[in-house]
Amino acid sequence: MTIEERKSYFIQVGKFLSLFGDGTNNSIKITPENERFFNELNDKIDQSVHYNGWFTRENVIFSLQQWSKALTQSNLDTWLTPYNLGENQQKTVAIIMAGNIPLVGFHDFLSVLISGHNVLVKQSSNDKQLLPVIAGFLMNIAPEFEDRIKFTEDRLTNFDAVIATGSNNTARYFEYYFSGKPNIIRKNRNSVAILTGKETKEQLEALGEDIFRYFGLGCRNVSKLYVPKEYDFDDFFKAMFPWNTLMNSAKYANNYDYNKAVYLMSEFKLLENGFLILKKDEIFGSPIATLFYEEYEDEKELQEKLEQNKENLQCVVGSEAEIDFGKTQQPELWDYADGVDTLKFLEKL
Template sequence: MDRNTIIRALSDLADEFRIGTKLFSTEDLPEAFHQARIHNKWFTKENIIASVNALADMISDEPTVEKWLGKYPEPKSKAKKILLVLPGNIPAVGFHDVLCTLLSGHSAEIKLSSDDKFLIPWMLRTAEKYFPKWVSRTHYHEGLISDFDAVIATGSNQSAQTFETYFSRKPRIIRHNRSSIAVVHDTDGDEELIKLGDDIFMYFGLGCRNVSLVFIPEGFDKQRLFDAFLPWKRLEYINAYANNYVYYKSYFGLSKEEPLDGSFYLLRENNSTAAPVAVIHYSEYNSIDQVKQFLSENKENIQCAVSAQNDIGNAVKPGQAQYPRIDEYADDVDTMAFLAGL
């Protein structure tokens, strides 16, 4: 397929994704969406719809897709077997790796996460009429395989270390846990803080692009954060999330630590980039240079940074953390370049 045909096909596929989410908003169809929700307590209807729609927006942004595809050579005629060990922390989060592999002309040897077994197969079945050659180049595996040429694997910090050892003789991209940070300014408006709430609470904070650490200026009125995050108070009615809130409230109480209580989350003064579900870390700064130094020292643990101002380099605007473009790569490792170089 030539690039213009690919761009149009991706746009048509995005429309199919949106048809699926629109149907799911009122019924328990498509069946794959329904099964995904039943199988994983964190995959609520809201989260499945949000993730699939975000992917639809990503692949239908035709100017960005055209520019993205133009950066790489035409797919090689001889396909390599790419083992894809996919994550399952948020719905269909591994789709970008699958898409890159297939658009690069390779075969996708997919090891689905046990937490996300239904959505990506549905997406690829839906893609068959637009990309019929993908059918023969897509294979699913219950466990790890030995017959492959390269691997892209995502997991926890512990499993990433195991992957590095296990796949040490193969070309590879290995990803581990990362989190995201945000910088708040005295000049930020209420609307920007409300959008920051989306970056924190979407998908219950389980994604690597979810903000778990917020930098605020010294003396900043934290009540502004409490007010801005109220639209997400509905999370207290989700048992899995509410249980985490209750647990960590008790845990910190027993340890004599007193985070601020937002009634459905805890705002804890701590500069760790990783925070548990229902806990938000914050740290005060008196100079933006402090934040820049922190970013430099912790870049291996940070997926993205959110800021309403253009003061910390390559940041996304509030409310955009969960809507990456097709040319934005996890861990800032160019997956398409890796695949083109095999």
């Protein structure tokens, strides 16, 4: 199977996933060939929402839409051109996936297969409904993948390399257990946003997407703000208001109530609007329904501080930062998790 063939198959996957879009793309229709997989994935979306209380249909559809937009000829060409993936020796790469947000492990799955290797997938119990259906669709349009894709719930065996994602604690176990194999081990990371006080209403509203999409559970979700000294949060809170419907989620509301109670009992000074708590804190990672913030006076010193902590950061958001407001959960194919070039790793196996 050539690299061009592999690209063409994933372009078809992208078109299939676009069936779950907003209905504006009338050129994509359900056909007899994809109807079975459409119905199956539609059912699995409902099952995943029932199984994982942090998954909502809206968020799962959002994830599918992002992948449908990513898997285009232009994006794949841009992503793959710098690499030599045409004549790789075929290896089996095990992937241990996280389950914090829907299809969080799909980029690794895509990377392994499009680079010409075989994939052995161990999914998180929190997100195991969706990917097997997409893999089934892929194997249906390209039977060559049937021998290249395997899912397992057992102990991993018979693999040549591993990509594992987990917490800082599990990462230490992964590093020990997989020390004899080529590996990528991902740990906890957080994302921050830099505000100057000059942001427009539209920019602040877009920041809400970075904070609240997937209930803030992704490593690309903004969990901390850096604001100028004496920053006025009024415009910020007004821009966040459309997300007040998160309180309709019992799990989110319970976390909000619990964290607020803990902070108040500890006599911490808080700002809050009925669904989001702002707490001054130097830590990067904030609890659900809470956003930490820290004041700064010198932008150069702030940039130096962030540079010193780059190993702990996934995204830095701002009008003059690496990522614009509203874009953290819309990464390009070449925006690698933890800044580790997955394809270069796979190219060298």
